[in-house]
Amino acid sequence: MELNLSKEDAAFRDEVRAFIAENYPQEMRVPNPETDLTKEQSMLWHRILHKKGWIAPLWPKEYGGTGWSITQRFIWEQETSRAGTLPPLAFSVTMVGPVIYTYGNDAQKKKFLPRILSGDDWWCQGYSEPGSGSDLASVRTKAVRNGDHYIVNGHKTWTTLAQHADWIFCLVRTDPAAKAQAGISFLLIDMKTPGVTVRPIITIDGSHEINDVFLEDVRVPVENLIGEENKGWTYAKFLLGNERTSMAGIGRSTRYIAKLKKIVKAEIPAGDPAHLEFVKDIARVELDVLALEATELRVVAQMARGIDPGPAASLFKIRGTEIFQNITELTHRAIGNYGLAIREHPVSANHFMPGPEDGHTASEKYLNARKLSIYGGSNEIQRNIIAKAVLGL
Amino acid sequence: MDIQFTEEQELLRSSVQRLLRDQYDFDARRKIVASEEGFSRKHWQGFAELGLFAAPFSEDVGGLGGGPLSTMIIMQEFGRHLVIEPFVETVVLAGGLIEDVGSPAQREAYLPQIMAAESIWALAWAEGRSRYDLSNVTMTARRQGDSYVLSGTKAAVIAAPWADKLIVSARTSGEPRDRSGVSLFVVDRHSANLHLQGFKTIDGRRAAEVTLIDVQVPASQLLGTEGEGVAALEACRDCAIGALCAEAVGAMAELNSATLEYSKTRKQFGSTIGSFQVLQHRMVDMFIAHQEALSLMQHLSLSLAANEAGLSRLASGAKSKIGYAGRFIADQAVQLHGGMGMTDELNIGHYFKRISSINIQFGDPAFHVLRFAQLDAAA
Numbered sequence: 001m002e003l004n005l006s007k008e009d010a011a012f013r014d015e016v017r018a019f020i021a022e023n024y025p026q027e028m029r030v031p032n033p034e035t036d037l038t039k040e041q042s043m044l045w046h047r048i049l050h051k052k053g054w055i056a057p058l059w060p061k062e063y064g065g066t067g068w069s070i071t072q073r074f075i076w077e078q079e080t081s082r083a084g085t086l087p088p089l090a091f092s093v094t095m096v097g098p099v100i101y102t103y104g105n106d107a108q109k110k111k112f113l114p115r116i117l118s119g120d121d122w123w124c125q126g127y128s129e130p131g132s133g134s135d136l137a138s139v140r141t142k143a144v145r146n147g148d149h150y151i152v153n154g155h156k157t158w159t160t161l162a163q164h165a166d167w168i169f170c171l172v173r174t175d176p177a178a179k180a181q182a183g184i185s186f187l188l189i190d191m192k193t194p195g196v197t198v199r200p201i202i203t204i205d206g207s208h209e210i211n212d213v214f215l216e217d218v219r220v221p222v223e224n225l226i227g228e229e230n231k232g233w234t235y236a237k238f239l240l241g242n243e244r245t246s247m248a249g250i251g252r253s254t255r256y257i258a259k260l261k262k263i264v265k266a267e268i269p270a271g272d273p274a275h276l277e278f279v280k281d282i283a284r285v286e287l288d289v290l291a292l293e294a295t296e297l298r299v300v301a302q303m304a305r306g307i308d309p310g311p312a313a314s315l316f317k318i319r320g321t322e323i324f325q326n327i328t329e330l331t332h333r334a335i336g337n338y339g340l341a342i343r344e345h346p347v348s349a350n351h352f353m354p355g356p357e358d359g360h361t362a363s364e365k366y367l368n369a370r371k372l373s374i375y376g377g378s379n380e381i382q383r384n385i386i387a388k389a390v391l392g393l
Numbered sequence: 394m395d396i397q398f399t400e401e402q403e404l405l406r407s408s409v410q411r412l413l414r415d416q417y418d419f420d421a422r423r424k425i426v427a428s429e430e431g432f433s434r435k436h437w438q439g440f441a442e443l444g445l446f447a448a449p450f451s452e453d454v455g456g457l458g459g460g461p462l463s464t465m466i467i468m469q470e471f472g473r474h475l476v477i478e479p480f481v482e483t484v485v486l487a488g489g490l491i492e493d494v495g496s497p498a499q500r501e502a503y504l505p506q507i508m509a510a511e512s513i514w515a516l517a518w519a520e521g522r523s524r525y526d527l528s529n530v531t532m533t534a535r536r537q538g539d540s541y542v543l544s545g546t547k548a549a550v551i552a553a554p555w556a557d558k559l560i561v562s563a564r565t566s567g568e569p570r571d572r573s574g575v576s577l578f579v580v581d582r583h584s585a586n587l588h589l590q591g592f593k594t595i596d597g598r599r600a601a602e603v604t605l606i607d608v609q610v611p612a613s614q615l616l617g618t619e620g621e622g623v624a625a626l627e628a629c630r631d632c633a634i635g636a637l638c639a640e641a642v643g644a645m646a647e648l649n650s651a652t653l654e655y656s657k658t659r660k661q662f663g664s665t666i667g668s669f670q671v672l673q674h675r676m677v678d679m680f681i682a683h684q685e686a687l688s689l690m691q692h693l694s695l696s697l698a699a700n701e702a703g704l705s706r707l708a709s710g711a712k713s714k715i716g717y718a719g720r721f722i723a724d725q726a727v728q729l730h731g732g733m734g735m736t737d738e739l740n741i742g743h744y745f746k747r748i749s750s751i752n753i754q755f756g757d758p759a760f761h762v763l764r765f766a767q768l769d770a771a772a
Binding site: 132134135202203204210267274337340342351352354371378380 | 521525595753754
C-alpha cells in the first residue's frame with residue numbers, strides 16, 4: 001500500500017531508495033543484525049547517514065535535522081524499514097536527542113547533540129528498575145545534591161546495549177517526600193564515572209542485549225541535570241511518546257512475511273494438508289498488516305493536516321507487536337522439526353546449524369519476540385492508555 | 394473420570410518427587426545443561442536405581458508392569474523439574490518399540506540394558522523433508538547377504554550425541570511417502586561411516602543430523618517385520634505423545650503456580666498485580682487450560698493402558714489440544730512475569746522453551762488437529 005504521493009514526494013522516495021541500495025553496508029547484512037554485529041559494525045550505517053545529513057529526520061533543522069515534511073519522514077521510515085536496514089540507535093537519536101534539544105540548556109545542546117549525530121556517543125536508557133516496570137513513576141534510584149554534584153545510588157535494569165554505552169539518561173528521585181511523579185529528575189550520567197557497573201542479562205534466546213546497571217555513590221555534575229529538578233517526569237513522558245511512534249513495524253513485518261512465504265514454499269509441498277493451513281494463516285496475518293498499515297497511513301495523512309494523533313502510538317504498539325509475534329511463531333512452525341535447533345551465542349561459523357538457511361534464526365527470533373508485548377510499556381498498559389485517553393473510561 | 398492412584402502408583406509418584414526435590418532443583422539442572430556432556434550420568438543412574446526405567450515395561454520382559462500410567466506419573470514430575478535426561482528417547486521410544494515388535498533375542502539383549510541404565514538410545518525417524526510424516530522416508534536399506542546397507546540422512550535426532558544405539562527408519566522398498574516398505578533397524582551409534590553433526594536444541598538438549606553412508610547393519614538388527622515400520626512407529630508415537638503430554642501438563646502446573654505466586658507478591662501502582670481484573674481473568678483462563686489439559690492427559694493415558702480402539706485419534710487430539718493450552722499458558726506466564734520472564738536466569742523462560750519443543754516433537758498442534766479430523770473422516 002502506498003500513500004498518494006505528489007510528484008516531489010515520489011521523486012524523494014526514489015532518491016531515498018537509490019541511496020539505500022547504493023550505500024547500505026554489506027557488512028551489516030548478517031542473519032540477525034540485532035545480535036550478530038559488533039559495536040563498530042552496527043555504527044557503519046549511522047556514520048554514512050550522518051555524512052549524508054540524514055541521521056535525524058525527527059530533529060528540527062537548526063539542531064541537525066533534515067527539514068523533511070511529515071510525509072517525507074514517513075517515506076524515509078517506510079523505505080529504510082522495507083529495505084531491512086538497521087535503524088540508528090534509537091536511545092541516542094530518537095530518545096535522548098529530542099529531550100536535550102527540547103528541554104536542555106545551550107551548554108548541554110552544544111555538548112551532546114553533535115556527538116549524538118556523529119555517533120561518537122552511544123546512549124542507553126536508565127528508566128526501569130527491579131521494582132519499577134509498568135509503574136515507572138515508582139523509581140527509587142536516589143540522587144542527593146551535594147555541592148555542585150548529585151550523589152546517585154540505585155539499580156537500573158533491562159538496559160538495552162548498556163555494554164556499549166558511553167552515557168546513560170536516568171530517571172532519578174530527587175525529592176523523596178514528593179508524590180510519585182513529582183519528585184523525579186532527568187539526569188545524564190557518564191558511564192565511565194566511578195561507581196557505575198554493568199552486568200549482562202542473558203535472555204531466553206541466548207543473546208546479550210540487556211543489562212543491569214548498578215549505580216553506587218556515582219558523582220554526577222549538576223550541569224548534567226536536564227531542565228528543572230523534580231520535573232523529570234514531564235521529559236520522560238515526552239520521550240516515551242517518541243519510543244512508541246514507529247512500533248507498527250510495517251516494513252519489518254512485510255519483510256518477515258516475504259521470508260515466511262519463501263520458507264513455506266520451499267519446505268511444505270503443496271499436497272501437504274499443512275500447506276493450506278499455512279496459506280490461510282499467512283493470509284490472515286497479511287490482512288492484519290494491511291489493516292494496520294492503512295491505519296498508519298490514515299494517521300500520517302491526518303498529522304500532515306496538523307491533526308494530533310492522540311494515543312494512536314498505543315494502538316500501533318499493541319497491534320504491531322502482536323502481528324510480529326505471530327509472524328515469528330508461524331516462521332518457527334514452518335521449519336518443522338528444525339525449529340528444535342537454535343544458534344549458540346556468541347554466534348560462530350564453527351557451530352553447525354541444521355535446516356534451511358532462511359530458517360536459521362527462526363527459533364531465536366521467536367523467543368526474542370516475546371519481549372515485544374512486555375517492553376516499551378506492556379501491551380496491558382497500552383490498553384489502559386487507550387481505555388482512559390480515547391474511550392474515557 | 395479421575396484416576397485414583399493405587400498404592401504402588403502413589404509410591405512411584407512420591408519417590409520420583411522426593412528424588413527430584415532433593416537432587417534436581419533449577420540450579421542443579423542449570424549446571425547439568427551447562428556441563429560438557431549436557432546431561433547427568435549420575436542422575437541417569439539414579440533414575441534407574443529408583444526403578445523408573447523398569448516401571449513401564451511388562452513383567453514378561455522383566456519390567457514392573459506399570460504401563461502407560463507409570464510413564465504418565467514419571468513424566469508429569471519430569472515436566473515439573475524440566476528433567477533433561479533422555480527418558481522418553483530411551484525408555485518410551487526405543488524400549489517401547491523393542492518390547493512391541495522386537496524379536497525375543499532383541500528383547501533379551503536390549504531391554505535389561507535399558508532398565509539398568511546401561512545404554513542410551515535415540516530414535517531417528519525424521520528427515521529433512523519429512524516434516525511430521527512417519528512414512529516420508531528416503532533413507533535406503535539394501536539387503537546384501539546377511540546384512541542391510543543403510544544410506545541417507547536423518548534430521549533433528551534428539552539425544553543422538555548421547556546415544557549408544559539408534560533406531561533408524563529406512564526404506565527397504567517402495568517410494569518416499571509409501572506407507573509400506575519402511576523398516577526399522579538397530580544401529581550402533583559408533584558404526585563406521587555413521588556421521589553426527591551435533592547441535593543444541595531450544596530447550597537445552599543435544600541433537601544431531603545423522604548421516605549414514607553405506608553403513609552395514611546385520612540382518613539380525615532389523616526391528617519388527619520388514620516393510621511394516623510405519624505401523625510400529627505410529628504406535629510408538631501414540632505412547633510418546635502420552636509421555637510428552639504428561640510432561641507438558643507438569644510444566645504447565647509449575648508455570649501456573651509460579652505465575653499466581655508472582656502476581657500475589659509483585660506490586661505496581663501500589664497494588665499487587667494479581668489484584669488487577671484483567672490479569673485475574675487471564676490467570677483464570679490459564680487455570681482452565683491446565684484443568685482441561687490434565688483431564689485429556691489422564692483420558693489418553695487410560696486409553697493407552699487399555700489399548701482402546703480409536704487410541705491414535707485420541708492421541709492426536711490430545712497432542713493438539715494440550716499443545717495449544719501449553720502455548721497459551723507459557724505465553725502468558727512470560728507476559729505476566731514481565732522482563733523477568735524473558736531472562737535465562739529465571740525458570741519461567743525454560744518452561745516456555747520446553748513446551749515449545751514438545752509442541753514440535755512428533756508433530757505440532759496444527760498437524761495433529763488435522764490428523765484428528767482425518768481419522769474421524771476415515772472411520
